[in-house]
Amino acid sequence: MIKVEQLSKSFGKIRAVQDVSFSALDGQITGLLGPNGAGKSTTLRMIYTLLKPDSGVAYIDEIDISQFPIEARSRIGVLSDAQGVYDRLTTRENIRYFGQLQGMNDQDLENRMDELLIMLDMMSIADRRAKGFSTGERLKVAIARAIVHNPNNILLDEPTNGLDVKSTRTMREFIRKLRDDGKCIVLTSHIMQEVAALCDKIIIISNGAVAAQGTPDEILNKTRKDNLEDAFIEIIGSEEGLA
Amino acid sequence: MKNIWVIFRKETLDSIRDTRSWMTGLFSAMFGPIMLGVLLVLLGSSTQDDLNNHLTLPVQGSEHAPGLIQFLTSQDVIIVPAPADFETAVKLGDVDVVLVIPEEFGGEFSSNKSATVQLVLDSSRQSTVIVVLRIQTLLEGYSSYIGKLRLIVRGVSPEVIEAIAIEEIDTATPQSQAMLLISMLPYFIIFVIFTGASPIIIDITAGERERKSLEPLLINPVPHKIFVVGKLLSAFPFSMASLALTLISFGMIFNIVPLEKFLGIQISLNVITLIEIFLLCLPVVFLASAIQMLVASFTRTTKEAGTYLPFIALIPSLPGLLLAFFSVKSNLWLMLIPTFGQQLLINQMMRQEPISILYIVVTVLATILVATIFTWLAILLYERENILFR
Secondary structure, three states: OOOEEEEEEEEEEEEEEEEEEEOOOOOOEEEOOOOOOOOHHHHHHHOOOOOOOOEEEEOOOOOOOOHHHHHHHHHEEEEEEOOOOOOOOEHHHHHHHHHOOOOOOHHHHHHHHHHHHHOOOHHHHOEEOOOOOHHHHHHHHHHHOOOOOOOOEEEEEOOOOOOHHHHHHHHHHHHHHHHHHEEHHHHHHHHHHHHHHOOOOOEEEEEEEEEEEEEEEHHHHHHOOOOHHHHHHHOOOOOOOOO | HHHHHHHHHHHHHHOOOOOHHHHHHHHHHHHHHHHHHHHHHHHHHHHHHHOOEEEEEEEOOOHHHHHHHHHHHOOOOOEEEOOEEEEEEEOOOOOEEEOOOOOHHHHOOOOOOOOOOOOEEEOOOOOHHHHHHHHHHHHHHHHHHHHHHHHHHHHOHHHHHHHOOOOOOOOHHHHHHHHHHHHHHHHHHHHHHHHHHHHHHHHHHHHHHHHHHHHHHOOOOOOHHHHHHHHHHHHHHHHHHHHHHHHHHHHHHHHHHHHHHHHHHOOOOOOHHHHHHHHHHHHHOOOHHHHHHHHHHHOOOOOHHHHHHHHHHHHHHHHHHHHHHOOOOOOOHHHHOOHHHHHHHHHHHOOOOOOOOHHHHHHHHHHHHHHHHHHHHHHHHHHOHHHHOO
């Protein structure tokens, strides 16, 4: 479970995130929707502790991330915007490195790796070096190493960005499967379709602040629209930066 | 501790598979010794040629001065007739120098006047300097010998015209003469420690950022300082390999090239000295990796890092260059300058001079202290959030 209370962050004079509060429950997909530059990634980066909030607190499974960043990080798996894998290492070596840094013991790590290789259908590239991998193959390696320690909370920054139709479908199915396993999932997106199709709870972010939040039904009721896309545009006030 | 090992192992494996990077590093480690070896051989063979070969002197008009010619012949000079157009021949470098004895020589000589001879030479030609100097010395010797004979004939002591008698006492042993050239050696050794580490450092810092794998890496539940330490340590084996390769190459060159025959010197670069130098330089491996790690972490791309690091490698080697031109005596204060202390001590080791343990301790501690400060600065850098987002 992830709970965020009044997070704020400025870069110089630019107030990137202002008083953002929400909570994301286990077994649910929570989507942060907003145009490019709205502050979604900055919010996510504060949750995974690589950015320090100017004010506000966030809890991961009730652990205060500012006080115990290391403990908090061991309870999350992150697929960030940066998804570089090590070209000179094989798929297994890439995943094993992160598993070891997560403090897993050898036996658990090898078992979990086999599980992930099958789950993500990547047995054929298991012992090949990543140099020359396709975008889809690289993404699979990045996902596998992000969740190798089987974290309870999973953060995904624009997970389907730049993927073709087939990979997008695979990714969505994978996210739903994680949800059905009882994980707490937070993803960001600027694609209205995606959020509408995937999310159990939607947080609409505009200009660094929460413009509205709730289940899809709650958002429809609030705006009195009959489809989510119109509701989003109504709340944000413009279509700019959305897709 | 376990995480440091995990990071070290991954970075080492990754770097070993980057064959091109470390091959470049190792090649540059061989460059110094090979260059110095070639220089020594060239210097040795040219000095030896000039000193040992019989001097051949083309003479124009040898029949005018049979006494002089006989004197020169007795001094191992081979007299040959000068070419017809000797001035052009000298200009073109076909002959080094030509002695011209004019027809009037005999007359002037008999009448106790200063008899004139001419040396045709090209002073802009460096390679002829030794030959010309030897001829001049021989001619002056003959002149002085004849002059003294004439004074004695007149009952005057030759010492009258020698107001000052110059005696040269050369304190330079043959070994210390060659040492002037070989004092370049500490420079190469320190330089190679830096260049051996730099391709690795660039790859694990700026390279990691450029490939967009730094952010996922830093999300792992490991304090960022552990990443700095693990990555820093992974540069050590490569830096040490370069150091070892350079030392082995120098050792081989000084044992294969017959320096004793060429220059009349015996360089003491035996296995024990090489191991001593290797151990003495280990703190420099730490320093070289730490300072390069700090600078490379500031850069955004590998290209940017690649332009800065060679300069870093040059700075600590500058005092060593001074050492090649000026004679610097070791003292305790100089030992406080990292890399310079080591260079002075390497020099002493090669000269087989006794070395103060205190000096070694001071230079090792000073180097480790400075390297630790650089490491600490790099850690501060990695703990700031703009290591990623800027």
